[in-house]
Amino acid sequence: MRPSPLDEEARARPNVELARWPDVHYLNHETSVRSWLFTHDHKRIGVMYLATVGVFFILGGIYALLIRIQLLSPESRFVSPLAYNRLFTLHGVTMVWLFMIPAIPSGLGNFLYPLMIGAKDVAMPRLNLLSLWIFWAGALLTVIGMLWGGADTGWTFYTPYSTTTSTAIVPVLLGVFVIGLSTIATGLNFVVTVHTMRTPGLGWMRLPLFLWAIYGTALIQLLATPVLGLTVLLVSIEHFAGIGIFDPALGGDPILFQHLFWFYSHPAVYIMVLPAMGVISEVVCAFSRKNVAGYRLIVISTVGIAGVGFFTWGHHMFTSGQSIPASGAFGILSMFVGIFTAIKVFTWTYTMYRGAISLRAPMIYLFGFLFLLVFGGMTGIALATTSLDLHWQDTYFVVAHFHYIMVGSVMLAFLAGLHYWWPKLFGKTYFERPATSAAAVVGFGFIATFTPQFYLGNMGMPRRYAFYPPEFQWLNVASTGGATILAIGILIATVNLLVSLRYGAIAGDNPWGSGGFEWMGTTSPPAPHNFTAPPQFPAQPHDYSVAPRRTLPRASPP
Amino acid sequence: MPSSLTEFLRNFLLLPPEGSTFSVSADRLHFVVILTTFAGSFGVFLTAAIFIIRYRQRDPDQTTVHVPPSRLLEAAYIVLPLTLFVIWFFIGFRQYVYTETPPPGAMDVYVTAKQWMWKFTYPGGPNSINTLRLPVGRPVRLLLTSRDVIHSLFVPELRLKQDVLPGRYTQTWFTLRMPGRWRILCTEYCGLLHSEMRGELVALDPAEYEAWLANQRQDLNAQRDASASGPEQQAHPAPSLAEQGERIAVAQGCLACHSVDGSRHIGPTWLGLYMSRVPLEAGAFAIADEAYLTESIMEPDKKIVAHFQPLMPSYRGRIGAAEVAAIVEYIKSLRTDEVVPGSGQEPPHAPLTP
Numbered sequence: 004m005r006p007s008p009l010d011e012e013a014r015a016r017p018n019v020e021l022a023r024w025p026d027v028h029y030l031n032h033e034t035s036v037r038s039w040l041f042t043h044d045h046k047r048i049g050v051m052y053l054a055t056v057g058v059f060f061i062l063g064g065i066y067a068l069l070i071r072i073q074l075l076s077p078e079s080r081f082v083s084p085l086a087y088n089r090l091f092t093l094h095g096v097t098m099v100w101l102f103m104i105p106a107i108p109s110g111l112g113n114f115l116y117p118l119m120i121g122a123k124d125v126a127m128p129r130l131n132l133l134s135l136w137i138f139w140a141g142a143l144l145t146v147i148g149m150l151w152g153g154a155d156t157g158w159t160f161y162t163p164y165s166t167t168t169s170t171a172i173v174p175v176l177l178g179v180f181v182i183g184l185s186t187i188a189t190g191l192n193f194v195v196t197v198h199t200m201r202t203p204g205l206g207w208m209r210l211p212l213f214l215w216a217i218y219g220t221a222l223i224q225l226l227a228t229p230v231l232g233l234t235v236l237l238v239s240i241e242h243f244a245g246i247g248i249f250d251p252a253l254g255g256d257p258i259l260f261q262h263l264f265w266f267y268s269h270p271a272v273y274i275m276v277l278p279a280m281g282v283i284s285e286v287v288c289a290f291s292r293k294n295v296a297g298y299r300l301i302v303i304s305t306v307g308i309a310g311v312g313f314f315t316w317g318h319h320m321f322t323s324g325q326s327i328p329a330s331g332a333f334g335i336l337s338m339f340v341g342i343f344t345a346i347k348v349f350t351w352t353y354t355m356y357r358g359a360i361s362l363r364a365p366m367i368y369l370f371g372f373l374f375l376l377v378f379g380g381m382t383g384i385a386l387a388t389t390s391l392d393l394h395w396q397d398t399y400f401v402v403a404h405f406h407y408i409m410v411g412s413v414m415l416a417f418l419a420g421l422h423y424w425w426p427k428l429f430g431k432t433y434f435e436r437p438a439t440s441a442a443a444v445v446g447f448g449f450i451a452t453f454t455p456q457f458y459l460g461n462m463g464m465p466r467r468y469a470f471y472p473p474e475f476q477w478l479n480v481a482s483t484g485g486a487t488i489l490a491i492g493i494l495i496a497t498v499n500l501l502v503s504l505r506y507g508a509i510a511g512d513n514p515w516g517s518g519g520f521e522w523m524g525t526t527s528p529p530a531p532h533n534f535t536a537p538p539q540f541p542a543q544p545h546d547y548s549v550a551p552r553r554t555l556p557r558a559s560p561p
Numbered sequence: 562m563p564s565s566l567t568e569f570l571r572n573f574l575l576l577p578p579e580g581s582t583f584s585v586s587a588d589r590l591h592f593v594v595i596l597t598t599f600a601g602s603f604g605v606f607l608t609a610a611i612f613i614i615r616y617r618q619r620d621p622d623q624t625t626v627h628v629p630p631s632r633l634l635e636a637a638y639i640v641l642p643l644t645l646f647v648i649w650f651f652i653g654f655r656q657y658v659y660t661e662t663p664p665p666g667a668m669d670v671y672v673t674a675k676q677w678m679w680k681f682t683y684p685g686g687p688n689s690i691n692t693l694r695l696p697v698g699r700p701v702r703l704l705l706t707s708r709d710v711i712h713s714l715f716v717p718e719l720r721l722k723q724d725v726l727p728g729r730y731t732q733t734w735f736t737l738r739m740p741g742r743w744r745i746l747c748t749e750y751c752g753l754l755h756s757e758m759r760g761e762l763v764a765l766d767p768a769e770y771e772a773w774l775a776n777q778r779q780d781l782n783a784q785r786d787a788s789a790s791g792p793e794q795q796a797h798p799a800p801s802l803a804e805q806g807e808r809i810a811v812a813q814g815c816l817a818c819h820s821v822d823g824s825r826h827i828g829p830t831w832l833g834l835y836m837s838r839v840p841l842e843a844g845a846f847a848i849a850d851e852a853y854l855t856e857s858i859m860e861p862d863k864k865i866v867a868h869f870q871p872l873m874p875s876y877r878g879r880i881g882a883a884e885v886a887a888i889v890e891y892i893k894s895l896r897t898d899e900v901v902p903g904s905g906q907e908p909p910h911a912p913l914t915p
Binding site for chain 1: 574575576577584587590591594595597598599601602605606608609610612613616617618619620621622623624625626627628630634635638639642643646647649650652653654655656657658660661662709710711713715717720721722723724726727728729731744746747748749750751752753754755756757759859860877878
């Protein structure tokens with residue numbers, strides 16, 4: 004953003020005006036700690052979620068770096084095998100439940116949801132606050148459980164190992180259970196909000212695509228999370244009381260847990276990835292200045308992923324001894340989920356056609372995202388090809404695949420969204436040059452970290468190995484090098500965003516000239532109750548046949 | 562695919578040597594799928610890069626025309642990848658069915674996994690820890706079970722892995738195509754020393770394998786002779802797994818209820834039981850394979866044979882995985898040569914063996 008006050012440009016163009024800083028907005032109308040902790044404002048709740056998941060993202064990243072240091076040499080004694088097993092459990096649990104699941108829906112989603120439908124707040128503001136508190140409680144329980152008890156089961160908690168391990172696993176499981184309650188509350192709130200709170204005249208097929216993505220996610224959260232809660236309770240009961248559910252030595256069924264766990268955890272992948280796709284649908288339109296090429300198809304594929312995603316869990320179990328027909332059914336259904344993702348990728352690419360593309364930081368994240376999503380998605384198709392999975396299952400190929408599609412796409416989309424909506428969140432613009440460099444470094448670092456891991460999987464290195472045969476070393480060293488680059492990129496991006504809170508230029512209501520609904524009718528930062536009058540949205544989001552109103556950022560308040 | 566090309570691709574993708582017949586066909590599909598993945602991801606990325614340059618923004622307030630979605634293009638998005646994915650699925654699934662269905666007459670080896678070691682038991686005699694010696698060119702079936710948590714047996718050169726479950730038998734099979742020494746790795750996280758739970762698969766020429774086996778049996782005999790309790794035992798050969806199973810069956814009292822001569826007793830007879838079609842209550846049927854036999858020892862009440870009473874106690878916790886394997890092997894040895902009407906499990910012609 005150029006912070007120069009181009010008054011002449013503003014005069015010459017009827018749709019352009021200089022940025023103004025609103026006198027009263029959601030950040031300054033009340034400032035006490037109490038006013039934050041007891042707020043019903045979806046924007047403040049969203050910001051608190053963002054701060055929380057940001058901390059856990061950095062923590063999860065530090066755990067990942069410790070893992071990568073251990074793997075620098077085949078017989079490394081950097082940490083003991085027990086500490087290593089706890090470390091990757093800690094990394095997985097933190098990244099999945101404390102960062103990826105809440106990051107986009109509860110953080111960005113909470114903030115943007117009412118702005119996009121022209122509402123004052125979500126349908127149940129108190130429940131929204133309760134969901135945040137429950138999330139904090141669950142996160143606290145999980146972290147304390149991990150640090151004191153030190154579960155060593157991996158984030159998948161496979162039985163009968165998890166029910167017989169001597170490490171204290173029950174606090175972590177209960178933490179996950181509590182976090183699940185928070186997820187359900189948030190999902191319920193979103194579903195009710197979009198059904199009841201849309202501004203008059205805003206029909207379903209006019210909704211911004213980010214909303215559709217969050218709506219699909221909320222449906223999965225409502226339907227899948229209870230199964231997770233049930234499952235972790237059963238594991239806790241068996242571990243604590245010795246009642247035989249999963250352990251065959253007690254009369255249980257060792258495979259039952261895998262069915263229950265993946266019945267939740269496969270849809271949970273879409274809880275993470277669908278919101279990321281929603282962010283990308285917005286970013287690609289805003290920075291190509293183009294209407295999305297195929298709105299209806301994106302909507303159909305969003306709902307399709309949410310639906311079919313429930314019937315593919317058995318593709319995690321091709322080697323578990325499940326029956327051949329079951330593997331066949333899960334295999335072919337997985338192919339259909341792949342198609343919905345392919346539709347989205349092609350639609351985003353086609354959206355750029357005949358657009359007016361500006362290569363800002365969110366757009367660079369989007370390019371990284373596209374590569375990771377296609378490569379990660381197609382390796383997912385490869386893994387769903389039953390005979391090929393027999394080699395790759397539980398090797399680093401799987402680790403690389405899900406980091407590409409799940410972690411990489413969520414991380415890059417989260418950063419893209421954070422940069423894109425930063426002016427709306429805090430009214431300040433980030434510094435463009437360090438942001439674009441950080442985006443390029445993050446994308447490159449990510450690919451450099453996980454591409455060697457695909458090769459490690461092909462060579463046959465199993466996951467969750469504290470020690471490994473020496474022939475795998477050179478690729479592990481390469482991966483650790485990539486992780487270092489990735490960490491540097493994230494550090495630059497984080498510092499840039501935080502510094503801009505104080506020193507960034509005043510952004511104004513719509514510094515991008517974006518056609519997204521969330522940029523219309525509100526100030527940046529938005530007023531405490533968002534709108535003073537019901538907003539008048541255009542016929543479709545991201546219509547650039549007429550240039551939308553745009554504000555010119557300026558260095559200091561007038 | 563010409564072999565020089567496949568060799569190049571195998572090296573490019575860092576795949577280990579193709580040790581089994583299955584690995585050759587799996588790798589062909591692997592190459593096609595992964596090359597398409599490379600083409601797809603770089604294709605999308607390059608297209609986007611071209612659009613960036615061609616359609617770069619010239620003015621911050623630039624307007625763009627409303628491009629309506631093209632039906633033809635949208636149909637192509639869906640149909641082309643779907644066709645590709647479904648074709649891959651069917652080729653892959655055929656290979657999967659092949660590798661999940663052991664051929665009759667395969668040589669059996671029992672695998673028992675525990676934290677953190679592998680034990681291999683040959684029906685003919687020897688046991689070995691962490692080293693699995695097998696002949697090249699002969700179909701081998703592994704029957705796997707675990708004594709504690711879930712493990713998974715993985716040999717990268719075979720492109721195969723199979724989870725090893727406690728309280729159950731799973732199976733996999735393969736035919737080795739070249740001699741070699743390859744790592745056996747555990748790929749299901751099983752606790753503290755999961756990464757140290759490694760073994761070795763030694764693929765031997767058939768003649769070498771037979772020599773090793775004969776040598777082992779001799780050693781077993783010598784060992785037994787050295788510790789023999791009486792001269793009358795010295796004349797006996799080393800006990801096979803089936804013979805051990807018979808002793809265990811006597812010791813555990815199995816034969817008090819199950820006959821081995823085909824007569825009806827308190828429980829069903831064991832003669833000809835293996836791989837027969839067993840009528841259950843309520844009109845269902847079960848095939849008496851290793852999994853069924855194991856389950857019937859561990860959870861006898863789960864599948865009661867029609868017209869028998871549920872009287873048998875569970876042997877869970879009373880006998881271990883090795884003993885179960887021995888009993889199952891004993892039951893397998895009790896075959897009847899008589900023509901049993903309706904059994905239908907045997908091939909119509911006995912295979913011709915020299």
